[in-house]
Amino acid sequence: MSNPKILVFAGSARAESLNKKLAAAGAAAVREAGGEATLIDLNDYPAPIYHGDDEDAHGVPENILALKKLIAGHDGLMIATPEYNGFVPPLLVNTFSWVSRPSKDGGPEDVLKSKHVALMAASPGRLGGVRVIPRLRDCLCELGCIPVQGFVTVPSAGSAFADDGSLANEAGQKGLDALAARLITATS
Ligand SMILES: Cc1cc2nc3c(=O)[nH]c(=O)nc-3n(C[C@H](O)[C@H](O)[C@H](O)COP(=O)(O)O)c2cc1C
DSSP states (O other): OOOOEEEEEESOOOTTOHHHHHHHHHHHHHHHTTOEEEEOOGGGSOOOOOOHHHHHHHOSOHHHHHHHHHHHTOSEEEEEEOOBTTBOOHHHHHHHHHHTSOOSSSOOOSTTTTOEEEEEEEOSSTTTTTTHHHHHHHHHHHTTOEEOSOOEEESSGGGOBOTTSSBSSHHHHHHHHHHHHHHHHHHO
8 A cells, every 4th residue: 555645734835934844844754754744935836816717717827727636636625824913824715715615626626535634833932823723723624634633833933943844842742743643644
């Protein structure tokens, strides 16, 4: 049997994104747990803010169709999300709004249905973005995803990463490894 394929990304497009760093650490943990990780940057899948008239006129953007195919070709997702005012960031809301729309080109549909997902959040704040986790989990369940047990949050994330990209805090890295292992078990 082949290794589970996990698509890993951050809900931030920012060049210096702390969540991109966490996504990279997550991808490394997935590989360590025996999975095949594909780390992507949502900067490479830009889409206009969802608008029904735009969709009627132009359909689902090509970048989103490509992302839907990519999601369909993976067994699970690992997402590192920022928290904006306790809420899911607009980049993720917009991306998942478009991804949930039918392709009209015979492309894969319902790509998030039964997809196992592991959630993480990083923040410079002391709570590590913990409030966004249940909110994003709820949204993803609505789309058919199956969240794996638990989550990882990284508080004070500006100083949380070691030079090799892992979490400097030993317990934090253990938690990340355990989350990745649960995702691999769920997708095996
Ligand atoms: C509009 C806005 C709202 C924010 N709200 C929160 C918040 O509720 N909790 C939090 O921990 N950080 C909050 N922050 C700070 C972000 O955690 C911080 O900008 C973080 O670096 C964003 O993630 P990134 O580094 O991956 O881009 C907010 C930032 C912005 C721009």
